[in-house]
Amino acid sequence: MSVGEIRVAINSDQDIVSARQKGRAMASELGFSSGDATLIATAISELARNIVSYARKGQITLKGVHGSSRVGIVVIASDDGPGILDIRQALRDGFSTSGSLGLGLPGVRRLMDEFEIDSQPGRGTIVAVKKWRQ
Amino acid sequence: MKIAVRRKVRRHADFEEEYNSALNEYAAGGGEIALGRAYELGRRALGEQKSLVEMASLHHRAMLGLVRGAKSEKRLVELLQASTEFHAECMSPYEMAHRGFQDAVKALRQLNETLEEEIKRIAYAVHDEAGQLLVAVHLALADVASELPVPQQAKFARIRELLNEVEKHLRRYSHELRPTILDDLGWIPAIRFLADGISKRAELPIHIESNVSERLSGTVETTLYRIVQEALTNAAKHAQASNVWIRAWKENLVLCCSIRDNGRGFDSDGTDATANRKGLGLIAMRERISAIGGTLQIHSNPGSGTELSLRIPLEGEHVNSNRAGG
Numbered sequence: 001m002s003v004g005e006i007r008v009a010i011n012s013d014q015d016i017v018s019a020r021q022k023g024r025a026m027a028s029e030l031g032f033s034s035g036d037a038t039l040i041a042t043a044i045s046e047l048a049r050n051i052v053s054y055a056r057k058g059q060i061t062l063k064g065v066h067g068s069s070r071v072g073i074v075v076i077a078s079d080d081g082p083g084i085l086d087i088r089q090a091l092r093d094g095f096s097t098s099g100s101l102g103l104g105l106p107g108v109r110r111l112m113d114e115f116e117i118d119s120q121p122g123r124g125t126i127v128a129v130k131k132w133r134q
Numbered sequence: 135m136k137i138a139v140r141r142k143v144r145r146h147a148d149f150e151e152e153y154n155s156a157l158n159e160y161a162a163g164g165g166e167i168a169l170g171r172a173y174e175l176g177r178r179a180l181g182e183q184k185s186l187v188e189m190a191s192l193h194h195r196a197m198l199g200l201v202r203g204a205k206s207e208k209r210l211v212e213l214l215q216a217s218t219e220f221h222a223e224c225m226s227p228y229e230m231a232h233r234g235f236q237d238a239v240k241a242l243r244q245l246n247e248t249l250e251e252e253i254k255r256i257a258y259a260v261h262d263e264a265g266q267l268l269v270a271v272h273l274a275l276a277d278v279a280s281e282l283p284v285p286q287q288a289k290f291a292r293i294r295e296l297l298n299e300v301e302k303h304l305r306r307y308s309h310e311l312r313p314t315i316l317d318d319l320g321w322i323p324a325i326r327f328l329a330d331g332i333s334k335r336a337e338l339p340i341h342i343e344s345n346v347s348e349r350l351s352g353t354v355e356t357t358l359y360r361i362v363q364e365a366l367t368n369a370a371k372h373a374q375a376s377n378v379w380i381r382a383w384k385e386n387l388v389l390c391c392s393i394r395d396n397g398r399g400f401d402s403d404g405t406d407a408t409a410n411r412k413g414l415g416l417i418a419m420r421e422r423i424s425a426i427g428g429t430l431q432i433h434s435n436p437g438s439g440t441e442l443s444l445r446i447p448l449e450g451e452h453v454n455s456n457r458a459g460g
Contacts (some may be wrong), residue, residue, distance in 0.1 A: 016170065017166050017167050017170045018166075020166055020169070020170055020173075021165070021166035024166070024169075034219065034222070035222060038219075038222050038223055038226050039226060039229065041169070041173070041223070041226075042173060042226040042227070042229075042230065045170070045173055046230075093234055093237075093238070101180050101181060101227075101230075101231050101234075102230050102231040102232075102233065102234020102235065103177065103180070103227060103230055103231065106234060107227075107230035107231070107233075107234060108230075110230060110233040110234060110237065111229070111230060111233070
């Protein structure tokens with residue numbers, strides 16, 4: 001089984017649907033359950049929504065990863081938007097309106113197994129998340 | 135008020151209509167666009183604080199409406215499959231919120247444990263360190279007094295009496311802060327000890343009635359002690375009560391405890407309960423109890439006293455069978 005890398009440009013709500021669709025297809029190709037594929041699509045939605053809301057445009061990259069004993073999926077959201085001044089604050093529940101409901105970045109972190117973020121004001125944001133197949 | 139209610143009903147009807155239309159779209163082959171709508175609907179429902187039970191019955195109605203049109207058994211199975219997928223998508227934001235809630239409860243428990251550690255440290259400092267300092271003061275006084283003529287020595291005796299009083303109070307306070315009885319004998323004996331002290335200091339009779347004899351987990355016992363402690367402090371300080379009644383009993387696997395006073399009460403429905411210091415105490419109590427999965431109800435009206443009702447489910451982890459009955 002080999003799954004390549006897929007990039008989806010994110011400029012609009014339609015692009016979010018497209019990223020979700022490709023992420024879900026890749027997840028099921030990698031053997032994720034449909035429940036986990038739903039959670040992966042959810043994480044993609046939240047990441048892509050952040051791009052559209054804060055940076056206007058960016059991209060979502062999807063990759064399959066094959067570790068020695070396990071299989072996973074990586075979702076990378078990147079943009080050249082205004083960046084995040086205080087990352088710790090952005091990861092805290094209640095920082096934004098969506099965050100107060102446990103959605104947004106804190107929500108994505110909880111849905112996935114691994115979470116990395118890199119951002120600086122004026123230099124865009126990269127969020128990389130990974131989920132392993134159960 | 136009526137307009138607001140009507141608007142809410144209207145909004146709910148709109149939501150249901152939109153849910154039905156998105157589900158139908160998905161069942162008709164709408165694919166990811168329709169699933170995206172399901173997800174957005176779930177997100178919106180969460181924001182509008184729709185209950186999960188409400189969402190489940192809404193989905194049930196939509197699903198029944200959908201499968202009613204099935205012309206064959208094969209189509210019926212397809213429609214059921216589609217509606218299950220759609221439902222999972224819509225619930226996904228609730229899953230995120232649920233995980234967030236679990237994390238928050240865990241953080242709250244840890245915070246309470248940290249607080250307990252801090253209290254233990256303070257209790258130790260008051261009891262042992264301040265106690266030792268007092269002993270040193272006693273010795274120094276005795277030293278000075280021995281060099282004085284007898285009439286002045288009598289004055290020093292009075293100072294020593296006062297110091298003894300201080301020492302007694304410090305000891306008492308440190309025990310109430312974190313009673314060793316709580317660990318050794320359990321929460322009911324600890325509350326009796328606490329009530330005894332408050333009764334004497336505030337001249338407030340406190341009546342305790344309990345038929346719960348088994349020991350509970352350390353966290354539950356500490357939580358119960360802290361809440362009763364806060365309630366008694368409120369009753370003595372703010373409520374101007376002349377009697378307090380504490381009752382503890384079990385209903386199947388639920389531990390119930392009621393703390394009632396006949397003080398001046400307050401408006402428990404009003405917002406002022408959250409604004410003042412007393413309100414903060416009540417919020418802290420609620421948070422403590424929700425961290426162990428229990429509930430706290432407050433009934434109070436101006437002039438008719440206050441009653442706190444606690445309910446804590448005693449599932450496996452909360453009962454501590456290894457500890458002796460108390």
